[in-house]
Amino acid sequence: MEAIEYDEHYTLEDYRRWEGEWELIEGRPYAMSPAPGITHQRISFMITRLLTDSLQKDGCENCFAVQDIDYEISDDTVVRPDVALICDQYGEKVTKAPEIVFEIISSSTARRDETVKFEIYRREGVRYYVLVYPSLKTAKIYGFHEDGSYRKMADVQRENFSFELRKCRIDMEFSAIWPENI
Template structure:
């Protein structure tokens, strides 16, 4: 998954110059290739989760974005050549509109959702988990389509704490938006 350039660290400035067809993320200055288009199941789940957030946030200050959408982490008050972390979460919820610009999000979203695939599971569970914790993302959901579960992590005293694992028969509630709930049967069900 890594482009494997161990002798050099890259920045957001480099990232902006890459013109290849591949989608790339930067973590600690190391470029990681994003896999080709996700599976149909991944996209259906992504669409349903995005719709739930979009519907809920319609009359609120926060905004929700779906990948591809560049999120520059640990980037506050840094020039493009100093930013070493650029990711494209499946879903990003941003409540501070000052973090939004024409390039995407400059800073940490309040909530991030990543949907696992065989090619990204380790990346999402380890590298991105550690990066999101370091960047102080308030809430992180890891969706496992195969097992039909969502793990929810909340930031507590600057570290993530697992707040639960929720299955198809459960309802998940956001820690940030206390009146936001999703019936997971609707997310993992094959019907639209």
């Protein structure tokens, strides 16, 4: 007798009942890493602060930066970006593509962030996807192209980068996100 392959498929309703920290990607649960370390937290805070400062300076209305919030994509996919810039989102849930997503890469998240989430954010039309590598003090910035692909726009360490959004522009000085002791 041949073994029958069984693959459990979970939904958003299942996800909402789980304890602990999870992401749900196309019906498959992924346990989140233990709480982020100090370097991760400092970088996340600085990214959020720089985005917020730029939003206020440039008058971007209805846009704000959030950390570690569930982005509910479909009935079987929920991801949690480290930092996201969202515009024109109302209510308590993020249900449409953020303008910018930042993922801070660690050895335990690198593969998922660089492949699976890269593809999800591309498919959903996230305008910019930024992979932040603390150990290298480098951020890789990908921009959504009109043909539906992501194109690498820059590798930045200490440079400034301007994110061109639908309603405004965000200028970000990447030298400010790196803690001195890493």
